[in-house]
Amino acid sequence: MRRTNQIGALLAISSTIIWSGNFIVSRYAIHLAGPVSIAFFRWITATICLFPFAFQNLKAEWPIIKENKLYFFLMGLIGFAVYNTLIYTAGHYATAINMALFGSTVNPIVAAVLGAWLVNEKLQWKNITGIFLCIIGTLYLLTKGDIHNIVSLQFGKGDLWMIGAGICFGSYNVFVKKKPVGISNKGFLLCLFIIGAILLLPGALYEMNYVQPVIYDTHLLWVVLYIGIGNSTISYLIWNNAIQKIGAGKASLFLTLGPILSSFEAVLFLNEKVNQAQIISGIIIITGIVINTWPTKQPNG
Numbered sequence: 001m002r003r004t005n006q007i008g009a010l011l012a013i014s015s016t017i018i019w020s021g022n023f024i025v026s027r028y029a030i031h032l033a034g035p036v037s038i039a040f041f042r043w044i045t046a047t048i049c050l051f052p053f054a055f056q057n058l059k060a061e062w063p064i065i066k067e068n069k070l071y072f073f074l075m076g077l078i079g080f081a082v083y084n085t086l087i088y089t090a091g092h093y094a095t096a097i098n099m100a101l102f103g104s105t106v107n108p109i110v111a112a113v114l115g116a117w118l119v120n121e122k123l124q125w126k127n128i129t130g131i132f133l134c135i136i137g138t139l140y141l142l143t144k145g146d147i148h149n150i151v152s153l154q155f156g157k158g159d160l161w162m163i164g165a166g167i168c169f170g171s172y173n174v175f176v177k178k179k180p181v182g183i184s185n186k187g188f189l190l191c192l193f194i195i196g197a198i199l200l201l202p203g204a205l206y207e208m209n210y211v212q213p214v215i216y217d218t219h220l221l222w223v224v225l226y227i228g229i230g231n232s233t234i235s236y237l238i239w240n241n242a243i244q245k246i247g248a249g250k251a252s253l254f255l256t257l258g259p260i261l262s263s264f265e266a267v268l269f270l271n272e273k274v275n276q277a278q279i280i281s282g283i284i285i286i287t288g289i290v291i292n293t294w295p296t297k298q299p300n301g
Contacts, residue, residue, distance in 0.1 A: 008245030012254035015239040018230050020261035023099040025223055025231075026091030032220045034212035035088030038227070040204035041220075043080060043197040045228025046236075050190050057187030065191055068180045076195025079172030085200070086165035094158025100262040102162035109135070110170025126291050133288030134253055141259055141281035173251065176243045185240050193232070257285060 029038055058065075065072055090099050109131065179188055208214050242251045260282040 004245050008242045008251065009254070011238045011242035011245065012251045013257070015235045015242065016254050016257050017261060018235045019255070020100065020258045021265055022087065022227060022231050023091075023096040023258070023262050024265055025227060026088050026099065027096045029088070029220070029223045030092050031215070032217075032223065033214040034204075034207040035085050035092065036200055036203040036207045037212070037214055038088045038223075039081065039084040040197060040200040041224045042084060042227045042232055043193050043200065045224055046232035047190065047193040047197055049229050049233045050186065050193060054184075054186035054190040057184045058190050061183050061187045064180050064182050065187075071175075071178070071180070072191055072195060075172065075175060076192045077199060078168050079175075080192055080196030081199040083165055083168040083172065084196075085203075086161050086168065090158040090161035090165065092158065094162060096262055099158065099162050100258040102159050102166060106163050106166025106170065110167050110174075114171060114174040130253060130288040130291040133291065134285050137281040137284030137288060138259060140284060141263075141277055143277075169255075173243060176240055177247070185237060189233075189236050189240065253288070260285060 026038075032038075033041070087099065094102075214220070239251070242254075260278065263278045
């Protein structure tokens with residue numbers, strides 16, 4: 001059990017590190033293409049990358065997918081088409097740090113509550129304490145270490161989009177545990193990548209022609225490769241394995257590392273300064289994660 005927790009934690013951290021760059025990319029790409037177009041490019045690229053490795057799985061598991069078509073449709077809609085469109089829409093209105101803050105705060109709460117309700121992931125004292133500390137750490141970062149700033153906090157349009165995105169991804173994390181028996185991880189993801197791309201195609205075509213034309217250049221190419229291969233194909237494979245090992249609630253809590261990682265990435269790529277609030281909030285959040293994921297001793301006998 002202890003080793004399973006350690007492996008699951010390592011997988012969740014790895015995914016979070018890759019995903020944390022998504023918020024910076026979202027801000028960077030707002031002048032290159034609209035949010036629906038970026039989301040479509042992401043999933044069509046992920047589909048192409050995963051297809052050679054997962055087609056046989058998908059073909060063999062197709063009867064199970066057909067039997068559970070509503071489940072796969074809703075997972076592709078909420079966890080892929082809607083979730084990522086909300087993130088890239090938020091990038092037009094919110095800073096990368098705010099996006100990471102709101103996304104990472106809402107997601108573990110939704111995942112923990114739905115996990116306890118729907119997939120019998122019991123909330124013990126350490127889980128509740130860990131979630132509480134992570135929220136405190138996030139609020140500390142949001143208020144820059146001054147609790148009085150919470151009174152003057154204003155939720156902009158981008159913040160609300162990210163709250164919606166957090167709800168979507170928290171729901172996806174829980175229902176991954178409901179994956180039908182007999183479906184491999186690769187077949188599962190390829191099916192959802194395809195569904196996400198198909199659902200986004202009409203909106204992307206409309207957006208490209210009537211809302212925001214796409215700027216096809218090397219900058220867009222690197223963005224699409226990063227979000228299509230790293231943020232999608234690699235990260236989702238790792239992430240779904242993490243959920244299977246430690247559960248949706250525990251895995252989702254690692255996403256609260258997002259604001260800290262995004263802050264340090266902003267230092268590296270945007271030449272921003274690290275402040276005391278970021279350091280202290282990072283310590284609080286990491287403490288919460290350690291408490292929440294610490295293995296529970298099994299009773300003897």
